[in-house]
Amino acid sequence: MTIIGIILILAVIGLYAFWIWYTKNQSGVSAKTEGEIQVFDILVKGVYSPGVIAAKLGKPIKINFKRDESAECSRFVNFPDFKIRKELPEGKTITIELAPDKKGEFAFACDMGMYQGRLIIG
Amino acid sequence: MPFQFKGRSFNMTEEKKIDKKQYNITGMHCASCALTIENNLGRLKGVKSANVNFATQKATVEYDGDDGGDQKIIQTVKEAGYEASRAEAEDEAADHNQKIREQEIKKERNLFILSLVLSIPILTLSMILRDQSNASKVIQSLLAGIVQFYAGWRFYRGMYYAAKNKTANMDTLIAVGTSAAYFYSLATTYIMAGEVFYETAALLITFVILGKWLEARVKGKAGEAIKKLLGLQAKTARIIKEGKEIDIPIKEVEIDDIVMVRPGEKIPVDGKLVEGYSSVDESMISGESIPVEKKPGDFVVGATINKTGSFKFKTTKIGKDTVLAQIIKVVEDAQASKAPIQKFADAISAYFVPTVVAIALITFIVWYFFVLSSFVAALLAFTAVLVIACPCALGLATPTAIIVGTGKGAENGILIKGGEALEIANKIQAVVFDKTGTLTKGEPEVTDLISYSGSKQDLLKLAASLEKNSEHPLAESIVNQAKKDKLELIDPTGFEAVAGHGVKGKVFGKNIFAGNEKMMAKFNILIPGEIKENKDKLENEGKTVMIIAADKNILGLVAVADTLKENSKEAIQRLQKMKIKTIMMTGDNKRTAQAIAKQVGLEQILAEVLPEDKANEIKKLQQQGLKVAMVGDGINDAPALAQAELGIAMGQGTDIAIETGGIILIKDDLRDVVKSINLSRQTLNKIKQNMFWALFYNSVGIPIAAFGLLRAEFAGLAMALSSVSVVANSLLLKRRKLK
Numbered sequence: 072m073t074i075i076g077i078i079l080i081l082a083v084i085g086l087y088a089f090w091i092w093y094t095k096n097q098s099g100v101s102a103k104t105e106g107e108i109q110v111f112d113i114l115v116k117g118v119y120s121p122g123v124i125a126a127k128l129g130k131p132i133k134i135n136f137k138r139d140e141s142a143e144c145s146r147f148v149n150f151p152d153f154k155i156r157k158e159l160p161e162g163k164t165i166t167i168e169l170a171p172d173k174k175g176e177f178a179f180a181c182d183m184g185m186y187q188g189r190l191i192i193g
Numbered sequence: 194m195p196f197q198f199k200g201r202s203f204n205m206t207e208e209k210k211i212d213k214k215q216y217n218i219t220g221m222h223c224a225s226c227a228l229t230i231e232n233n234l235g236r237l238k239g240v241k242s243a244n245v246n247f248a249t250q251k252a253t254v255e256y257d258g259d260d261g262g263d264q265k266i267i268q269t270v271k272e273a274g275y276e277a278s279r280a281e282a283e284d285e286a287a288d289h290n291q292k293i294r295e296q297e298i299k300k301e302r303n304l305f306i307l308s309l310v311l312s313i314p315i316l317t318l319s320m321i322l323r324d325q326s327n328a329s330k331v332i333q334s335l336l337a338g339i340v341q342f343y344a345g346w347r348f349y350r351g352m353y354y355a356a357k358n359k360t361a362n363m364d365t366l367i368a369v370g371t372s373a374a375y376f377y378s379l380a381t382t383y384i385m386a387g388e389v390f391y392e393t394a395a396l397l398i399t400f401v402i403l404g405k406w407l408e409a410r411v412k413g414k415a416g417e418a419i420k421k422l423l424g425l426q427a428k429t430a431r432i433i434k435e436g437k438e439i440d441i442p443i444k445e446v447e448i449d450d451i452v453m454v455r456p457g458e459k460i461p462v463d464g465k466l467v468e469g470y471s472s473v474d475e476s477m478i479s480g481e482s483i484p485v486e487k488k489p490g491d492f493v494v495g496a497t498i499n500k501t502g503s504f505k506f507k508t509t510k511i512g513k514d515t516v517l518a519q520i521i522k523v524v525e526d527a528q529a530s531k532a533p534i535q536k537f538a539d540a541i542s543a544y545f546v547p548t549v550v551a552i553a554l555i556t557f558i559v560w561y562f563f564v565l566s567s568f569v570a571a572l573l574a575f576t577a578v579l580v581i582a583c584p585c586a587l588g589l590a591t592p593t594a595i596i597v598g599t600g601k602g603a604e605n606g607i608l609i610k611g612g613e614a615l616e617i618a619n620k621i622q623a624v625v626f627d628k629t630g631t632l633t634k635g636e637p638e639v640t641d642l643i644s645y646s647g648s649k650q651d652l653l654k655l656a657a658s659l660e661k662n663s664e665h666p667l668a669e670s671i672v673n674q675a676k677k678d679k680l681e682l683i684d685p686t687g688f689e690a691v692a693g694h695g696v697k698g699k700v701f702g703k704n705i706f707a708g709n710e711k712m713m714a715k716f717n718i719l720i721p722g723e724i725k726e727n728k729d730k731l732e733n734e735g736k737t738v739m740i741i742a743a744d745k746n747i748l749g750l751v752a753v754a755d756t757l758k759e760n761s762k763e764a765i766q767r768l769q770k771m772k773i774k775t776i777m778m779t780g781d782n783k784r785t786a787q788a789i790a791k792q793v794g795l796e797q798i799l800a801e802v803l804p805e806d807k808a809n810e811i812k813k814l815q816q817q818g819l820k821v822a823m824v825g826d827g828i829n830d831a832p833a834l835a836q837a838e839l840g841i842a843m844g845q846g847t848d849i850a851i852e853t854g855g856i857i858l859i860k861d862d863l864r865d866v867v868k869s870i871n872l873s874r875q876t877l878n879k880i881k882q883n884m885f886w887a888l889f890y891n892s893v894g895i896p897i898a899a900f901g902l903l904r905a906e907f908a909g910l911a912m913a914l915s916s917v918s919v920v921a922n923s924l925l926l927k928r929r930k931l932k
Contacts, residue, residue, distance in 0.1 A: 076562025087551040117354030141297050143409045184588040
């Protein structure tokens with residue numbers, strides 16, 4: 072029994088490590104372009120879908136959030152690096168416009184940090 | 194129906210009004226569509242004019258304001274094959290959202306009641322009657338099934354969407370935890386032998402929904418400040434056009450419109466009073482309860498309430514440029530910001546779900562394979578770990594406190610720009626005050642004129658002629674005095690301002706200099722002993738003395754003094770009580786500065802500081818290891834405000850220097866400096882308390898659950914209450930009196 076237990080614990084640790092590694096190395100969904108603008112559509116339903124988006128530096132970004140649920144948790148989306156907090160009324164599409172001036176990873180999340188997304192500027 | 198207001202009678206019956214409304218039109222694909230709609234609307238009874246703009250997709254219709262008008266117009270457009278909606282739909286959308294949210298809160302409540310009602314018989318059968326019969330198990334499985342799949346459906350849905358995106362979230366934890374309990378019981382009811390624990394699954398879901406319901410309720414309260422501010426906005430304005438008074442929606446008001454305001458009415462936008470006299474209640478903007486007298490030339494602020502008289506004003510700021518709109522923007526931004534302390538919580542949140550799942554699995558393995566306890570005990574410990582570890586409380590700790598804190602500030606005329614400003618305000622060790630306009634009223638007056646050749650009036654005329662091009666506040670007081678004395682001023686030639694020194698120019702063919710001692714030294718003008726004595730005497734009285742010279746001769750002295758604001762002294766004393774060092778910084782000479790410092794009891798003065806050196810002086814204080822706040826009027830002090838750890842800009846109600854400073858004081862009252870530091874301290878304390886409890890709760894809760902010391906349903910209750918307690922703790926801030 073003990074041996075099975077140890078093997079299972081190692082398996083859990085392995086899975087955990089893989090999970091963290093996978094989350095960190097997720098490559099972002101790229102944008103569709105409207106002229107010079109990079110556009111992303113994110114569905115808010117349980118999670119941000121897609122949760123990781125990748126954009127190029129130097130071109131303006133438009134992110135369309137559509138919240139298709141009534142959970143209180145996801146009512147606001149925050150982009151702390153850009154000092155943006157927007158309400159996402161249920162069923163409506165809300166557009167957030169950004170123009171980052173440096174490369175990097177910028178997190179976005181709901182008020183409580185339960186819905187998490189990343190914008191990768193490369 | 195006449196009514197009485199402040200002893201005057203007003204007639205409320207209004208003549209039939211012409212309403213002008215805007216509609217959004219969709220479905221137009223060419224300019225002729227616009228024409229068709231225009232013609233159709235024009236034929237409608239009651240419509241005075243209809244104008245459809247193809248480019249903006251809007252129709253502007255003027256019609257007799259009877260009730261059915263809106264409907265008729267929308268219907269007419271529809272019949273023509275297009276869609277129309279009122280252009281103010283945005284406001285309505287906000288109301289609509291509010292309704293949806295209220296419904297949402299109701300829905301949560303009903304779900305909670307349903308789950309509770311279903312859980313009680315389950316609990317009675319399993320815990321009180323301890324009925325292990327098959328019939329009892331079947332009844333429990335049905336009741337618990339409704340809770341699990343009806344009330345708890347959202348958790349499965351959330352888990353599904355997360356899984357589709359190759360991730361996991363809170364819903365995953367709850368769905369997995371409750372499913373483990375429910376499906377195991379289901380198996381022991383219908384397939385194999387063993388205990389059931391439906392009550393665990395059902396109560397767990399009940400408690401989590403209770404938490405969600407309470408949270409939604411209290412979170413709504415936390416954000417009330419913004420709602421209150423938005424509610425202040427007037428909906429319509431009465432403008433005067435071609436001699437007629439017409440009511441128009443506030444969105445259609447343009448700059449330079451003349452607006453009529455009657456007693457008891459709300460002032461719609463910002464502007465300058467052109468006719469009439471009244472007192473205005475500005476408490477909603479400044480927190481100042483005494484009404485402010487307004488006469489022609491004074492600024493009026495939108496959303497404030499006209500008290501006594503009727504007046505007309507010319508609009509100067511509309512839409513998003515009004516003071517109210519800017520206040521709302523600052524508060525919104527602040528509430529979106531996070532204090533640096535929050536970064537820590539964010540970092541934890543990202544690893545939370547996988548870590549909890551790993552701990553829960555290891556808990557199960559240890560119980561089952563190492564401790565060799567029963568499968569049921571291992572499973573219950575697994576469930577308890579999954580559900581207790583909700584990081585929601587951690588996520589709520591900072592934002593709720595910031596939202597309540599900044600909202601409370603806004604109600605008191607203190608705009609805090611964000612979490613960072615809050616956190617720094619808490620650590621301030623020294624406050625540097627700008628003198629003019631901050632500690633003092635900033636409207637200096639000429640107090641003494643000493644002429645050594647010619648009359649006093651000649652001296653004043655010469656000084657004022659030279660100074661009228663200068664933007665220095667002292668110059669203005671000299672020019673004002675000359676105007677008061679009805680002196681005719683002359684245009685100087687070759688005018689030049691020497692920053693921090695004075696001004697020079699040619700008047701009557703002579704080189705005239707006006708400035709301080711440095712100015713005289715710069716142009717090699719000697720100051721005789723007697724004149725210097727006079728000058729010193731005036732300066733010792735706290736007056737600023739300007740030396741006036743023609744070519745190389747001193748003509749005379751003009752002394753100007755500024756008076757202290759009423760509350761400066763009290764503010765300084767209170768800061769000192771809080772062990773905060775108080776410093777005054779001024780471009781004035783040492784003696785003037787000292788005289789003011791003595792009056793208010795300042796500890797340190799930095800005198801004769803040139804405008805460009807103000808930021809440097811702040812830097813020097815910082816090099817001594819002090820955390821410095823700079824209080825200034827936000828325009829000429831901008832570099833110093835930016836250099837200081839915390840910039841506090843005196844907004845003075847109508848001209849808010851939004852860009853500078855982390856805190857803006859709308860009222861012209863230095864006691865608000867003390868209040869804002871106190872508010873920051875209170876808010877930060879709340880954040881710290883919240884963070885402590887959230888962390889403590891998780892760090893203690895997880896091991897307790899892992900060791901099997903906590904039944905899973907109580908873990909669910911604890912989790913629900915932890916979030917609620919954090920929000921409730923933040924709300925306590927609202928009750929604290931701001932001193």
